[in-house]
Amino acid sequence: MTLMNTTPQLNTPLPGPKAKAIIARDAHVVSPSYTRGYPLVIERGYGAMVEDVDGNVFLDCAAGIAVTATGHSHPDVVNAITEQAQRFLHMSGTDFYYEAQVKLAEDLAAVVPIDGGVRSFFGNSGTEAIEACIKLARYATKRDNLIAFLGGFHGRTLGALSLTASKAIQRRGFGPMMPGVYHAPYADCYRCPLGLKSESCAAECIDYIEDQIFLHLVSPDEVAAIVVEPIQGEGGYVVPPDKFIQRLRELTTTHGILLVADEVQSGMGRSGKMFAIEHTGVRPDMIAIAKGIASGMPLGVAAARADIMTWPPGAHASTFGGNPVSCAAAVATIKLLKARLIANAAEVGAHLMAALKALEGKHPLIGDVRGRGLMIGVELVRDRKTKERATDERDAVVTAAFERGLLLLGAGRNAIRFSPPLVLSKAQADTAARIFDEALTEVEKSRR
Ligand SMILES: Cc1ncc(COP(=O)(O)O)c(C=O)c1O
Numbered sequence: 410m411t412l413m414n415t416t417p418q419l420n421t422p423l424p425g426p427k428a429k430a431i432i433a434r435d436a437h438v439v440s441p442s443y444t445r446g447y448p449l450v451i452e453r454g455y456g457a458m459v460e461d462v463d464g465n466v467f468l469d470c471a472a473g474i475a476v477t478a479t480g481h482s483h484p485d486v487v488n489a490i491t492e493q494a495q496r497f498l499h500m501s502g503t504d505f506y507y508e509a510q511v512k513l514a515e516d517l518a519a520v521v522p523i524d525g526g527v528r529s530f531f532g533n534s535g536t537e538a539i540e541a542c543i544k545l546a547r548y549a550t551k552r553d554n555l556i557a558f559l560g561g562f563h564g565r566t567l568g569a570l571s572l573t574a575s576k577a578i579q580r581r582g583f584g585p586m587m588p589g590v591y592h593a594p595y596a597d598c599y600r601c602p603l604g605l606k607s608e609s610c611a612a613e614c615i616d617y618i619e620d621q622i623f624l625h626l627v628s629p630d631e632v633a634a635i636v637v638e639p640i641q642g643e644g645g646y647v648v649p650p651d652k653f654i655q656r657l658r659e660l661t662t663t664h665g666i667l668l669v670a671d672e673v674q675s676g677m678g679r680s681g682k683m684f685a686i687e688h689t690g691v692r693p694d695m696i697a698i699a700k701g702i703a704s705g706m707p708l709g710v711a712a713a714r715a716d717i718m719t720w721p722p723g724a725h726a727s728t729f730g731g732n733p734v735s736c737a738a739a740v741a742t743i744k745l746l747k748a749r750l751i752a753n754a755a756e757v758g759a760h761l762m763a764a765l766k767a768l769e770g771k772h773p774l775i776g777d778v779r780g781r782g783l784m785i786g787v788e789l790v791r792d793r794k795t796k797e798r799a800t801d802e803r804d805a806v807v808t809a810a811f812e813r814g815l816l817l818l819g820a821g822r823n824a825i826r827f828s829p830p831l832v833l834s835k836a837q838a839d840t841a842a843r844i845f846d847e848a849l850t851e852v853e854k855s856r857r
Contacts, residue, residue: 416814417468417844418814419466419813423448424448424450424461425461425465428449429448432448446818447808449461452464453481455482456481456483456830457470457833458481467816468815468837470841471816471818474700474828475826477704478701478746478830479741479750479832481705483741485744486742489740490737493509493733498732500733501729502732502733503726507733510731513736513739514529517712520683522692522696523714526715528713529711530710530718531709532731533707533730534564534707535673535674535699535700535709536709537564538710539568541709542697542713543636544725545713546669548724550633552630553631554591554631555571555572555633555634556618556632556666557573557590557592559593560644560821561574561575561592561671562638563636563697565579567583567586568587575821576643593615595647596647596650597645597649598650599647599776599796611652612652612653612655614653615653619660629664632666634666635657635660635668637654637668638670639654639672639675640675640680640784644820646780646784646785646786647786658692669693672684673697673699674828676698676702678831679701679828680782681751681755681783682782683751684696685784694714695711695714698712701831702742703735703739704741704742708732708735708736709730754783755782757783758780761841762780764839765787767842771846772853773853774790775789775790783831784826786827787845798823799823815840829841
């Protein structure tokens with residue numbers, strides 16, 4: 410079977426004839442708001458490999474936007490889904506009980522880095538997890554306001570969108586946003602707004618919250634929560650210094666503000682730990698989880714300190730949230746992550762990071778390589794001194810990689826993300842780095 414290959418194999422020009430026909434149909438009937446960077450029409454997937462409808466095989470370093478944590482259609486996950494689907498598909502955990510949801514909540518309580526007891530609210534997506542966090546933070550603190558970060562992405566429903574400050578197009582035309590949201594600069598050390606070096610800074614960017622937001626805009630005793638991605642995802646795979654998150658914890662504790670970690674993209678083993686915030690030693694009050702948790706089945710979770718999640722029956726619920734099939738997939742996913750895949754993300758992630766860093770000397774387009782585990786960003790620049798963003802070049806590199814059989818996604822204005830399934834092998838990481846090298850060479854040649 411071709412999908413057992415660990416290297417790409419292209420048999421047709423891209424897109425092939427079957428892919429072309431499906432894309433032509435899509436153009437008439439599917440929302441044009443989707444951002445398809447290249448014409449991949451998937452037929453099936455296995456592990457870190459994907460086959461398209463024309464029989465072309467790709468190495469997947471996108472994982473359906475950092476979702477398929479255990480690889481495509483992992484047999485244990487498929488078995489769990491099948492077994493559950495054969496018994497019942499839905500009963501609504503909102504009004505009835507089933508064991509899969511309880512088991513998942515127990516498993517989460519054992520792994521989320523929140524002090525004290527932990528309770529989970531179940532939705533269907535990352536944005537629903539964030540909505541639940543926003544509502545619970547307001548409910549629990551009886552305060553209205555929220556602070557989030559520039560460059561952050563938290564989802565597209567209107568509450569979450571009001572926190573999102575990634576790309577203006579995501580907000581354009583949808584206002585007014587939810588009131589009471591303030592944005593602070595994120596610790597993007599490659600482009601430090603204060604001109605500091607991350608090794609020696611004290612996360613002075615946090616001062617902006619105290620010296621500007623609290624002074625000029627909103628009193629801290631009216632702020633319900635600060636919502637932060639421990640590693641910024643859509644914003645460009647930006648890793649802040651640990652001090653940034655640690656100072657946020659101090660600040661929130663001082664003022665009785667809740668700290669919400671949005672681990673929708675960085676969680677579930679991707680960073681080489683179950684949650685990226687564990688790298689910093691900080692214990693947040695709530696964690697938003699989605700994407701990788703159920704290996705591709707829709708599921709979003711707001712996990713919170715039990716003494717915070719005390720809202721009464723009827724306060725918040727979702728018909729489909731935590732449906733039994735997604736819960737079964739998540740229980741199987743967590744088992745696989747704990748057994749092997751978190752460790753694999755750390756080990757193969759370090760290997761891939763070294764391979765990508767080794768390309769820095771050869772490719773002037775590379776401005777920065779950063780990340781944790783299998784959450785790696787490469788920022789492309791036109792000039793290393795001025796750090797002028799190489800946005801067109803980034804898009805061209807992603808396309809050139811696709812044409813060689815490597816699936817990548819952009820992040821932020823000019824970064825490329827490597828977010829493969831956590832089953833990626835070292836040999837596949839080497840293949841990804843080799844194809845990336847070739848794609849960079851092609852684009853650099855064409856721009857000379
Ligand atoms: C950090 C983060 N939060 C929230 C979301 C929203 O998740 P969803 O698209 O499942 O609503 C995303 C999606 O990319 C994300 O990366």
